[in-house]
Amino acid sequence: MGKIALKDIYLPETATAVAIRQLTPTEKCFEFKLDSGKSLGHMPGQFAEISLFGIGEAPISISSPPHGEPTFEMGIRQVGSLTGALHRLSVGDKIGVRGPYGTTFPVTTAMKGKDILFVCAGIGMIPLRSAIKYVLSHRKEYGKIHILSGTRTPAFRLFSDELEQWGKVDGVRLLETVDQPDDGWKGNVGVITTLFSKISFDPKNTVALIVGPPVMYKFALLELRKLEMSYANVYVSLERKMKCGVGKCGHCQINGLYACQDGPVFRYSDIAETREAI
């Protein structure tokens, strides 16, 4: 065998929680700062492997746009042992970080100059927020923007304070819906696909980014097809079990593709025939 690589791809660097806020009953937003003082260097759509030593490690998508600072944000749902422990963190506590890993939304390529349709279902908002904020901070480089957001109930609306601000930006149309309204809800009711009939966009000049629970993709893609949207202009981010994040452990395979390396962001036309994808 030849020379040995010196870098240990499984060894995390450390970061410190600098801000934590509750987003919904089950989600918190964490701002972490890399102890190295360097920027994470991610682009919208990527994820990082987050560790708590003694608990474990999991892939978590990055919610903040790239900004050159050593901080980054992650919206995290409390759902397992690691995310449960993350939710017990206080400001000043340390985590382990590896990454960023994976493919990105095409904010600097295919999306440039195009109208953009964001379809954010449930915690799909979390990775899409990175792209939304990137696009809004480079507003002139894109055309009209539609942001569709759907959650189970009004209580599960993510980044609700920011949503209102986004809706006020020139050329941005925000539509929200909930599956089950509460007494105070005056907006749309129904699954996210019910919002498609309420907007009009030029399918030839629009790039759509869709992220949500596995069950949602098939229906959202069908709606877009009905609206004559080409799948070459549709990007999805697919969740899979991941252990290593670097194409070794085998858990995230979608047929022959690796969600950690070939994804998590896929151009849908590239995987429309991939049987395990959607």
Added chain:
Amino acid sequence: MLKVLDTAELGTWVEAIIKAHDVIGIQARADKFDFGPLAKVQDLRLDYDVSLNAPKRFFLLPDEKLFTFKKDEAKSAQAAEPFVLFGVHPYDLIALRQLDKLFEMDNPDVHYLSRRAKAIVVAVDVQKPSAHVFAGCLGFEHVEDSYDILLTKIGNEYLADAATAAGEKLIALGKGFTKADDTHLAARKKIWDENKQALRRHELKPNKAQITAQLEKSYDHKIWKEKARLCFSCGSCNLVCPTCYCFDVADRLNWDLASGERVRTWDGCMLEDFATVAGPHNFRNQREARYRHRYYRKGKYVPDKIGEFSCVGCGRCIGACVTHIANPVEVYNAIMEA
């Protein structure tokens, strides 16, 4: 460097190697064989048929420390010790060659690679075919690279082919090695040709390229459901496979609740929860889907990645499967019939 050693001298040579190195050698385990620390030369059984476990376990450990941590500080655990792996069959060496590529590509895995770099591998041509071997159908009955030394038993002699400096050094520890000539090479070629026929306990009809091409259109073949109906999702086929390398990662905390280690352990795509995420949502919840995945991985996904067919024909899975559904030859023959 080609040398010849009388079989009567083999013991003295191996003894010298045991004195100078840590040796993992092939030896008897009840009525079967396996690799393990070789304490005395009498235990070495180069006439073995197949080892219970594939030699991958000395490089991708079944339970392996990746790093240790204490509170918030982590320290990489890279402490590979040099050793000699003695008695690897060609098909298993080809499997290691594939793992080398997979762990080297894209993001090199220092844990696997450092163990591999420090190991001296002595391969040996098969002397007795195992009950289920079909490596001959795949051209994996012999190997022409990736070893430090290749031993071939020719009559009362061993032909020793040292391909590296480390291999030559190992040969230098022996007494009684003499020069080999063309007749030895011709005899080895004859043994390779014979093994191509002998290592065919199951007859694979298509060739490797045909299988990879056929899998392109076999996703809905009835074989997956038919076979998977009897699958216990036990993962035995994964466990014994020389090219399976999927792993899980977990933390082990010490009693002080502050220090511990992160470990990786072997995992298997046939196990029910292999693709289950928190929620829970299982992306491959049907036995049929898991079963198909394994044959696609060996026959198409990994070949597409590294350009080599990823079943080496050792036949271990055939012997390990309690319901007799894990024979790759039956599966790949069946998909050719459409």
